[in-house]
Amino acid sequence: MKYLSKPLMTKNDLNNDAVLPYDIKPIDIFNTIEKTHNFFFDLNNFLVEQNYSRLEDLMLGNSFAGFLSEIVVKNMADATDNLERNIKIGGYPDLIPHNKYLNNSVLRGEGIEIKCSKQRGGWQGHNPEVGWILIFRYSIDSETQPITERTPTEIIEVLCANLTEEDWQFSGRSETSRRTITASIIKSGMEKLRSNIIYSKS
Numbered sequence: 001m002k003y004l005s006k007p008l009m010t011k012n013d014l015n016n017d018a019v020l021p022y023d024i025k026p027i028d029i030f031n032t033i034e035k036t037h038n039f040f041f042d043l044n045n046f047l048v049e050q051n052y053s054r055l056e057d058l059m060l061g062n063s064f065a066g067f068l069s070e071i072v073v074k075n076m077a078d079a080t081d082n083l084e085r086n087i088k089i090g091g092y093p094d095l096i097p098h099n100k101y102l103n104n105s106v107l108r109g110e111g112i113e114i115k116c117s118k119q120r121g122g123w124q125g126h127n128p129e130v131g132w133i134l135i136f137r138y139s140i141d142s143e144t145q146p147i148t149e150r151t152p153t154e155i156i157e158v159l160c161a162n163l164t165e166e167d168w169q170f171s172g173r174s175e176t177s178r179r180t181i182t183a184s185i186i187k188s189g190m191e192k193l194r195s196n197i198i199y200s201k202s
Helices: 026-049 062-077 187-194
Strands: 083-084 095-097 112-117 131-139 154-161 170-173 181-187 197-200
Touching: 026 062, 026 154, 026 197, 062 083, 062 095, 062 131, 083 131, 095 112, 154 187, 170 187
Parallel strands: 112 131
Antiparallel strands: 083 095, 131 154, 154 197, 170 181
């Protein structure tokens, strides 16, 4: 069935001249994407065999994006030699240098933040964070009917940049507001990211 198929990948979609920190190679990004696709292929086939829907059809958008981010972080840590997953709940960033922090846990440290989004831009965080960020942009089909004709969820683009505080716009809130405090990447940050594309599906 189409919706349980695995996205096709080619190394021709890698930019081997991309700039990456911590001795990460573009092939490490490729392997991370491939392993993530394999995970959802195996998981969704199991779920459907048990008469459930695919995971992305069970979860709300923001919940799925958060779950996808966790899988990407774990797979990135596995694909690279110099990075570990930051196991501190609420810690920044998601990936930290190997053996730099006790028990691979730090509230605020150095490393790489991971963001998964289906949006082309306007990416947000809770705070204006200074440092490296990797954006994994994915496509998800939640509208095609019947469901079995939906295309599999796929990571279609990966961008990387070293952002400064000036690349963010902070949006606070009034004392009576319950809106989540956010910071958005502005034009200067977008230009940095767009000038350093690591993977882009043809």
